[in-house]
Amino acid sequence: MVNGELLTYRQYTWVMLNKPAGYLSATEDGRGKTVLDLLPEELRRQNLFPVGRLDKDTEGLLLLTDDGPLGHALLSPKNHVDKVYYAKVEGRLDRTDAEALAAGMVLGDGLHCLPAELEPLGDGSQCHVTLREGKYHQVKRMLTARGKPVVYLKRLSMGPIALDPALAPGEWRPLTGE
Numbered sequence: 001m002v003n004g005e006l007l008t009y010r011q012y013t014w015v016m017l018n019k020p021a022g023y024l025s026a027t028e029d030g031r032g033k034t035v036l037d038l039l040p041e042e043l044r045r046q047n048l049f050p051v052g053r054l055d056k057d058t059e060g061l062l063l064l065t066d067d068g069p070l071g072h073a074l075l076s077p078k079n080h081v082d083k084v085y086y087a088k089v090e091g092r093l094d095r096t097d098a099e100a101l102a103a104g105m106v107l108g109d110g111l112h113c114l115p116a117e118l119e120p121l122g123d124g125s126q127c128h129v130t131l132r133e134g135k136y137h138q139v140k141r142m143l144t145a146r147g148k149p150v151v152y153l154k155r156l157s158m159g160p161i162a163l164d165p166a167l168a169p170g171e172w173r174p175l176t177g178e
Contacts (some may be wrong), residue, residue, distance in 0.1 A: 012067035013046050013174070015039065016161070019062040020070050020169035025053040035062060038170055051075060052083075052134055052158070060085070060155035061163040064172075074159055080132040081159040089148040092124035097146045101129070107145055113138060128156070 001007065017035060019025070024034045027049055036044050043064075051063040051071045067069060074081050098118040105113045117130040129139050140150045156163050164173060 004015040005149060013043070013048060013064060013068070014067060014173050014176075015048065016041065016055070016164060016167065017062045017064055017172040017174050018057055018163060018169050020165040021031070021057045021059055024051045024056055025062060034055070035064065036095050038143065039064070054155060055137060055140075055153070058153045059169055060153075061161070062155070062160055063158065063161065063175075075106045075134070077133050082157070083131045083155060083159075085129045085152050086152075086154045087128050087129055087139060087143060087157055088152040089143055090125075091138070091148045093118065093120040093143075093146075093148055094124065095125050097143075097148065100146060101142060105142055105145060107141055111135060111141070113142055116142065118131055165168050 008028065017038060019035055020038075022033065023030050023038065026034045028034060035050055036048065039048070047066050048064040049066070049071065051065060052075050053058065055064055063071075063074070073079055098120065101113075101116040101118040104115045112121055113135065114131075114133050116132070117128075119128040119130075121127055129143075131138060139153060143150050161175070167173060
């Protein structure tokens with residue numbers, strides 16, 4: 001206790017954030033609001049960093065932590081941690097799109113993408129995409145290369161951690177080691 005206040009020690013802090021569109025996945029940026037602006041001051045002082053990045057207009061699961069080893073384990077390409085996204089596209093996705101992603105793709109700029117899973121949903125303008133890597137704008141670039149530009153993108157899970165459906169965009173909650 002310090003000055004009558006009970007202190008508890010935590011080696012690491014983990015936060016699940018439902019990132020809304022319009023925020024940068026950064027700790028600071030002079031050009032716009034960052035995901036840390038969504039947290040209370042107490043958490044902003046803890047040197048948390050985003051595990052991976054989501055584009056400014058992409059929503060969904062973003063982990064914030066001060067646990068460097070966990071961040072590395074989730075992001076290292078050699079670990080092949082699945083990242084699942086929900087996408088809405090212009091046009092209709094079909095079997096040939098799923099086959100193209102499953103085979104791995106080489107994009108127009110020469111970027112080699114590992115095989116990914118595409119599961120069309122509903123009327124075919126929506127899908128789940130599962131990546132095992134996370135290259136710059138990868139989901140958007142892969143689907144655009146198939147002639148199906150992405151109009152909405154949301155990350156649903158990263159490895160064993162799924163976005164809590166009770167969290168509205170901009171809301172967060174702490175995670176435990178479990």
